[in-house]
Amino acid sequence: MKPVFAKVLEGWDNEVYATRYIDRPYFTTEFHFHKECQLSYILEGEGTRIIGDSVEKFTSDELILLGSNIPHVWHNEEKNLNKRAKQKKHARSVALFFDPDKLIKLLSCFYNTKKLEQVLQTARRGISFHGSAKEQLKTLLFKMADAERSEKLILLLQLLQILCVTKKYQLLAGAGYINTYHARDNERIDKVFKYLFNNFSTEIKLDDVAALANMNKQAFCRFFKARTQKTVVEFINEIRIAQAIKLITAKDAAIKAIAYECGYNSISNFNKFFKLITGKTPSAFKQQV
Template sequence: MKPIPAKILEGKENGVFDTKIVTSPYFSTLFHFHEECQINYVVESVGTRMIGDSVESFGHDDLILVGSNIPHVWHNSKEYFISSNHENKAKSITLFFHPDKILDIFSQFGNVKTLADFFQLSKRCMRFKGEAKLQIKNLLMELAEETNVLQRLTLLTKILHILSQTKDYDLLTGAGYTNTYHLKDNDRMDIILKYIFNNFSKEILLEDVADMIHMNKQSFCRYFKNRTQKTFVEFVNEVRIGHACKLLTQEEYRVSNLAYDCGFNSLSNFNKFFKKIKGSTPREYRNKLILS
């Protein structure tokens, strides 16, 4: 999946910030990046999101900040694309804001070091939680409906204040992550990622995927790791474990069924990778969810 540069605020009246509400049968699968930071609140939808080198399942009430020029995509579960009556819906509210333009404006009124430090940290991307998540999503929904310019600026300032002060978040991308995608790439990554996202629950052979984009195994492994900063096996297992974490939020779901429903060929193999990626066993992970 080749990320492309997107022009988000170009041509807008102020070019500083804007909001967007998406309501459709499914989200666009376009893998892209842009100079603007992006806060995305998933009102309704499920699937897999890829942000930089982070691959996780997402669901309703997911609140994520994507930093400047970090490739990202929200890809719905395959049920969304095959539903004939569109019972599945995808709704999100997004705020885009240009960090450099924000700093230029606010620097006229005082020191902006705290905000500048936050924009730098935002390149690690964030998943919000707790009180900060509640406050941000409420302000975001209010901002998306507001038409008065002064009120919109006030709401934006409140959101930026919370963002620059809160510790209620988890960082998503690795400390050393950099955008290594090349615009001269063709659509090979698009083919690979969509195939993984749609087929992770069954066996995926490296040889088959390499053949899909007309590469031998060795060339494919180098190509894939250069683009994702993960080996192919690591990437597929993270997609599977991310889906397992989503299933563990369903109290009626039996842990013993997880391995095979997520594409692992044995329970022991599943438990090994789950603990490696999440730092706990599936049962321990569910217990933490219950207590939190």
Template structure:
């Protein structure tokens, strides 16, 4: 379970590619690949006030269930742990309750109180309904430990360069592969082509810009690395099930409702 205290950037959870902001709370099941990449400003000395901070709780689900089996009804917890295999992002009162318990647990000294707080977190998880699933239903983890450094190089390069043309020769050379081998390798690990991955990164950035209300739709395509407005509209609809205009209206309506 991870709570973003202060940071923003892009994250990958399974086959989900999206932006993240501070105050996000996620719960990631065992063996689900995940990575958060902070925005560049968190690495630049020109913004010394920017600090990437998070609070994370790790626990072994199998050992936990074994320890409490027979003491309490575990079926709800087992169910939510199974759901967490796709990654969960919480909202509403569930997020606020889990956040408060997690921060209290992090501040607590060793002792019985920490166990009580952990049990409260597990109870809240077991009854959670306010969440969205992140990774696709058919996603299968094909990563191996040796893939971490290679894939991280690719992710970092795409996140830093998605607004410009990205050439397959350049990216495959980063991990010492030819283009054909790289394409097979990348699809096997992510269950999507490299082009699909790049376009999803671009679409997620477009969604962030629209949610912030920073740009007109007509300029979004080029700001996010698409070479035409028609391609942008097509890929956006494929990814989100909405046109960019429909998505932006929903974001604007949600902002208005929040202030009323």
């Protein structure tokens, strides 16, 4: 799924920041990136999240800061929802967007912004917050979304201060991740990602995936590796293991049953890839949970 370049504050030429609520049956955005930094809190929803080269399951109550131009998507398909879920709002979030260049220029008139610039540079890998920092940041984010214009700036400064001092976070994309996507790849890679998201629990044939991109197998493998910085097999296994982690955490099922549910016909392969990606065997992970 090729990320689309998006203009978040388009038409708001004089605006430095903006807040938005999203309240839908499901998240519908394409894999995309934009100049603006984004702080998003998921109120409700679950599915697969891609940030740079990070592929993980997401659930409600996650708070993530994205720096400039890092490709991302929160994906949950409408067809995976039951009738009752479709009737209710299933995907809800609140987000803060800000132009980093305009913000730094504005704040540099009042204080040294070096620390903030370092934080925003780090955020180009995606940052997931936890603990007390997450609670403080999401409280300020909600207040900003509901505040009058004059109060928003004060809340923004408080929020930025927490970003500059907290150590309670986890980086998501790899240290060497670089956005190498091109606009011409959009439709082609979008089809591929959605196919993998929706079929990871079944046998996936490389020829079928390559056909979606109108390429032969060899050309597609080179194309996919150049864009995602990982092989198709690595990408599929990350989706499957992310689902396995969710299932192990959520229900008391046998490891073998979870392996088959996530698309593995061999328990030994499941154990191998689970340990490769998480650093633990499935049994050790389950015991820890």
